[in-house]
Amino acid sequence: MDYAPARFHASARKLAEQGGDFAYTPENQAKFDAVVQRYPADQRKSAILYALYLAQGQQGYLSPAAMSHVAHHIRCTAAEVEDVVSYYTMFFTKPVGKYVINVCRTLSCALLGAERVTEQLSEVLGIAPGETDPTGTFTLLEVECLGACDRGPVLMINDTDWHERLAPENVRTFVDDLRTRGVGALTGCHLHKEGGKT
Amino acid sequence: MAYEPVLTKFVNEPNSYTLDFYLKHQRGYEGLRKALTLQPNDLIEQVKASGLRGRGGAGFPTGMKWQFVLKDTPKPKYICCNADESEPGTFKDHVLMERNPHLLIEGCAISCYAIGAKVAYIYIRGEFFHVQEILEAEIDKAYKAGYLGKNILGSGFDCDVYVHRGAGAYEAGEETALIESLEGKRAQPRIKPPFPAVAGLYQCPTAVNNVETLCNVPLIVMNGAEWFSSIGPEKNGGPKLFCISGHVKRPGVYEASMHTTLRELIYEQAGGMIDERPLKAVIPGGSSVPILLPEQLDTPASFDHIQKAGSLLGSAGLIVMNDSVCMVWLAMNLLHFYRHESCGKCTPCREGSDWLFKLLRRVEAGEGQPKDLDLLFGVSNNIVGKTLCAFGDAAATPVLTTMKLFRHEYEAHVREGRCTLPASWRAEHPIFAAH
Numbered sequence: 130m131d132y133a134p135a136r137f138h139a140s141a142r143k144l145a146e147q148g149g150d151f152a153y154t155p156e157n158q159a160k161f162d163a164v165v166q167r168y169p170a171d172q173r174k175s176a177i178l179y180a181l182y183l184a185q186g187q188q189g190y191l192s193p194a195a196m197s198h199v200a201h202h203i204r205c206t207a208a209e210v211e212d213v214v215s216y217y218t219m220f221f222t223k224p225v226g227k228y229v230i231n232v233c234r235t236l237s238c239a240l241l242g243a244e245r246v247t248e249q250l251s252e253v254l255g256i257a258p259g260e261t262d263p264t265g266t267f268t269l270l271e272v273e274c275l276g277a278c279d280r281g282p283v284l285m286i287n288d289t290d291w292h293e294r295l296a297p298e299n300v301r302t303f304v305d306d307l308r309t310r311g312v313g314a315l316t317g318c319h320l321h322k323e324g325g326k327t
Numbered sequence: 328m329a330y331e332p333v334l335t336k337f338v339n340e341p342n343s344y345t346l347d348f349y350l351k352h353q354r355g356y357e358g359l360r361k362a363l364t365l366q367p368n369d370l371i372e373q374v375k376a377s378g379l380r381g382r383g384g385a386g387f388p389t390g391m392k393w394q395f396v397l398k399d400t401p402k403p404k405y406i407c408c409n410a411d412e413s414e415p416g417t418f419k420d421h422v423l424m425e426r427n428p429h430l431l432i433e434g435c436a437i438s439c440y441a442i443g444a445k446v447a448y449i450y451i452r453g454e455f456f457h458v459q460e461i462l463e464a465e466i467d468k469a470y471k472a473g474y475l476g477k478n479i480l481g482s483g484f485d486c487d488v489y490v491h492r493g494a495g496a497y498e499a500g501e502e503t504a505l506i507e508s509l510e511g512k513r514a515q516p517r518i519k520p521p522f523p524a525v526a527g528l529y530q531c532p533t534a535v536n537n538v539e540t541l542c543n544v545p546l547i548v549m550n551g552a553e554w555f556s557s558i559g560p561e562k563n564g565g566p567k568l569f570c571i572s573g574h575v576k577r578p579g580v581y582e583a584s585m586h587t588t589l590r591e592l593i594y595e596q597a598g599g600m601i602d603e604r605p606l607k608a609v610i611p612g613g614s615s616v617p618i619l620l621p622e623q624l625d626t627p628a629s630f631d632h633i634q635k636a637g638s639l640l641g642s643a644g645l646i647v648m649n650d651s652v653c654m655v656w657l658a659m660n661l662l663h664f665y666r667h668e669s670c671g672k673c674t675p676c677r678e679g680s681d682w683l684f685k686l687l688r689r690v691e692a693g694e695g696q697p698k699d700l701d702l703l704f705g706v707s708n709n710i711v712g713k714t715l716c717a718f719g720d721a722a723a724t725p726v727l728t729t730m731k732l733f734r735h736e737y738e739a740h741v742r743e744g745r746c747t748l749p750a751s752w753r754a755e756h757p758i759f760a761a762h
Contacts, residue, residue, distance in 0.1 A: 131648075165487045167487075167491075169403075170374060171527060172510065172511075172529055173511075174510060174511030174512070175491070175509060175511045176511070176512035178453075178491075178492060178493065178508075178511070179491075181493065181494070181665070182492065182494070204662050212512075212513060213511065213512065213513060216496065216514065216670075217453070217493075217494035217495050217496055218494070218495035218496065218512040219453045219454075219494040219495035219516075220494060234660075234663070235415045235614070235660065235661075235663075235664050236415050236416065236573075236610075236614060236646055236657065236660050236661060237415065237416055237572040237573055237578075237646055238644075239660050240572075240573050240574060240648065240652065241573075251657055272495075272662075273415075273497065273664045273667050273668060274413060274414070274415040274416075274497075274614075274664065275454050276412050276413060276418050276421050276452065276454060276455065277418050277421060278415065278416050278417070278418050278419065278570065278572035278573075278578070278644070278646070279418060279570065279571070279572050279578035279579045279580070280578075281572065281578075285454055288453060288454070288456060289456045289457070290457075291457065317457065318421075319421065319422060319426075320459060
């Protein structure tokens with residue numbers, strides 16, 4: 130008697146889309162191997178955020194395959210990785226646009242018109258906050274305080290570049306600039322450009 | 328007597344972030360050199376004598392925090408520098424790390440020596456990548472120059488400083504949540520006790536200190552505890568950074584002693600109100616503290632004075648608002664923040680912040696009923712004091728403080744079915760249009 134017909138067996142169930150095969154590039158692998166040394170040998174899990182940033186940088190988002198790859202390197206389960214990914218706001222589990230525009234919406238920026246900046250961006254890009262445009266160029270997100278309240282309304286583009294004091298009436302020019310000149314069109318934040326990097 | 332900045336004196340100079348500049352203009356690493364000749368205990372005593380209070384929000388004496396770090400243990404000890412800076416209205420550590428990183432690096436090394444740690448982790452928020460780049464490059468230079476690494480300055484003391492990047496979580500600024508996040512888990516607070524001083528990072532004794540706190544340590548070692556405590560009122564000594572944002576002409580980070588009044592900070596340092604509109608309210612210490620009114624502006628901006636005035640200095644993030652701001656909208660904006668950032672561990676905070684936001688949205692849209700106001704009050708009071716960390720209290724504060732001081736605005740929203748502030752400001756000043 131067949132106690133476990135194949136169609137009821139766990140292995141026959143359809144699983145979530147895994148995404149394509151994922152493995153770190155040799156370059157990223159070397160970076161991970163270096164950073165994991167910063168933590169005690171039995172505390173590899175501390176490097177998980179870094180490992181996830183590497184994977185996201187390589188692929189643009191974190192597919193289940195990428196999370197499994199990270200789990201393999203951290204030596205934990207894929208569920209533990211997903212637990213972490215689902216908590217932090219800076220990780221994406223779906224593909225996002227080339228430029229992820231994060232608009233700060235918390236009090237100090239809001240006092241200076243952040244809500245209207247989002248409105249304008251939404252109108253110019255033709256997408257609502259949380260969406261990606263059909264060409265895959267822009268994703269618009271509203272985020273909570275970015276920590277540059279004196280430069281409001283402040284934007285973070287992807288997880289690296291900043292643009293400060295964007296008045297709602299300048300949104301259209303800003304988007305055009307970003308389209309043509311890329312991140313070079315951004316002002317940076319504080320004195321970052323003025324004295325920081327030469 | 329004019330106040331001479333020490334933490335931020337050079338932040339506007341080009342290259343102020345470099346090691347060469349730090350050595351030349353800020354007596355760089357003299358503090359570390361001196362500290363290494365002292366006994367760690369004497370160092371802790373010195374910091375205690377200076378009266379340095381934590382700059383992260385709670386204002387707990389730093390020397391005591393270090394003294395609590397368990398001494399007799401075979402386990403390693405750790406310094407965790409809290410550079411998660413996510414309190415709305417706060418951006419002082421941003422500037423310190425970006426423009427004066429070596430002060431922090433030196434502070435980390437001295438603190439490690441004081442508590443007997445060999446490693447310091449600087450937990451920086453994920454959004455500050457541009458700051459992290461500078462910080463890491465300067466840490467590299469400090470290693471090469473022999474201020475970090477093995478056998479620092481020939482003393483036999485080893486110390487490593489690493490930057491650990493977070494990934495977007497306000498709650499990671501709470502010390503035990505920061506430790507959890509550093510361990511590679513969700514940033515959720517732990518049950519205390521045990522406190523981090525006994526069982527912190529990897530269950531080892533740990534001191535978690537704010538960036539600005541650690542930046543003050545080299546100055547204390549170099550100039551002495553008396554110098555430090557002589558700046559500012561009793562028990563509120565030392566230089567302090569104030570972050571001023573909102574409806575002021577020159578928002579930014581300003582360094583002052585804690586003798587300075589809120590009025591001086593807002594009207595002199597930050598240039599006063601935009602368009603000379605009247606000031607309606609000021610949040611003196613980041614979004615989590617009660618609001619102060621215009622008649623309280625002559626309060627000195629010290630931990631104790633602000634507390635006496637009914638608020639908290641917190642992280643010294645002053646958010647200044649003019650008469651165009653609707654207080655129901657303000658509470659709604661902040662509750663949107665707290666609802667989003669609640670880590671979800673304690674039910675009152677997780678469910679309560681969401682509930683409060685929905686109620687506020689309803690009232691703000693003019694669809695509220697009189698009973699909603701009592702409900703707002705009731706829900707808030709059922710969050711306060713019923714959570715593991717201070718987040719719950721912080722989330723309830725915007726509602727409680729606006730309901731206490733501006734209840735008439737809530738009532739007007741319910742009565743009129745709309746916001747009753749003069750509508751003209753919106754047309755006149757489109758950039759300030761908040762809703």
